[in-house]
Amino acid sequence: MQVTETQNEGLKRAYKMVLTAQELDDKVMEKLKEAQPEVEMKGFRKGKVPLPLLKKQFGQRVLGEAMQEAVDGAMTQHFEDKGERPAGEPAVKMVNEEWKEGDDVEVEMSYEALPEVPEVDFKSVKIEKMVVKADDGAVDDALKNLAENAQNFEDRKKGTKAKDGDQVVIDFVGRVDGEAFEGGSAEDYPLVLGSNSFIPGFEEQLVGVKQDEEKVVTVNFPDEYQAEHLAGKEAEFTCTVKAVKAPAPAEIDDDLAQKYGSDSLDALKEQIKERLEQEYAGASRAVMKRKLLDELDKQVDFELPPSMVEAEAKQIAHQLWHDENPDVQGHDHPEVEPTEEHTKLAERRVRLGLLLAEIGQKAEVEVTDAEMTQAVMEQARQYPGQERQFFEFVQQNPQMRQQLRAPIFEDKVIDYIVELAEVNETEVTKDELEKAVEALEDE
Incomplete structure (x- = not known):
């Protein structure tokens, strides 16, 4: 195949590739010869069908495949000869779009070549590596955080009002339209105020309650609530406060260590x-x-x-x-x-x-x-x-x-x-x- 360079500007390359009609015909005949031993046709023994008859019968089917292989092979050979690698998939198009059998095949190929990358003397490269040692202060801070996450709750003095962050232990019964609903009641439930674990607005109404106090909390279930029969409805929860507890970090000792698997x-x-x-x-x-x-x-x-x-x-x-x-x-x-x-x-x-x-x-x-x-x-x-x-x-x-x-x-x-x-x-x-x-x- 004849290859002619048409562009060489910076990294941009373009080539005209001409596959002559004779070269294409030779390629078709080569593929037919490869297939000949396995071909069976009425009137001929397996592998004895004459090539002219094979060409007449299968030539058109083989033509496109032969053309593609010729172009691909020329491209591969081109990159090997030039020692270049394309930055992306080369653009390939047929120039003579009205091509018919017997004509030469003219193809244009264009691409951007990958550049020559200069060598780097790594021994001349100087970089700084920051080193930090975990001192006792950092370890102690981490221990304090672990202790806070493993916090306990201790009873507040009777009569003390519950604050945000306190734990209240409550019995509660929830009602919608005056009727108790399934899943709306519990006993000895430990609720941390401010944890946002209950329906929005519930916990805020318990701030300020005392031990043994009864409090009616009124909230609206969200419109997107998972239980459809409760979604968007107003509910009243009668809550009996059985204890008010203050958060107390866990002691930093062997017991804490064992909680964390040490x-x-x-x-x-x-x-x-x-x-x-x-x-x-x-x-x-x-x-x-x-x-x-x-x-x-x-x-x-x-x-x-x-x-x-x-x-x-x-x-x-x-x-x-x-x-x-x-x-x-x-x-x-x-x-x-x-x-x-x-x-x-x-x-x-x-x-x-x-x-x-x-x-x-x-x-x-x-x-x-x-x-x-x-x-x-x-x-x-x-x-x-x-x-x-x-x-x-x-x-x-x-x-x-x-x-x-x-x-x-x-x-x-x-x-x-x-x-x-x-x-x-x-x-x-x-x-x-x-x-x-x-x-x-x-x-």
């Missing part, structure tokens, strides 16, 4: 310390990764495929629009035009994406099946009861698999670079680390 308070402290330092390490890595990407972005500069930048800018603009308009769930909205800022961010993302992909390929970084399975399982947890359907969806959707694979691959490439770069560890406070993380979110 053998002793010391063991719980050690677990808390490990968990805190894991959290700090995760935050520190996020900060270090951003600094590393900033440094790489400064070190490399190369031409970017315009279509990739345009697509990324549109994606960024679209996502930010939805962030600003959270009530719009679908995509039935005016087209969002990318701004100069969106395009600038897109250029950074595309440049770094191509760079990391090149580094990963040369370093033979791979995402294992186990890592992919773990990623799918983590995503599947977001769809309780539908895990199996999610797994099947991922298996049938290459784009979804790529979305799950991409961040794993990127993190492994980052790890590879960090091993070779000059990393300076600096011990900082938790507040300093938090400020660094906040700065990332503000950018």
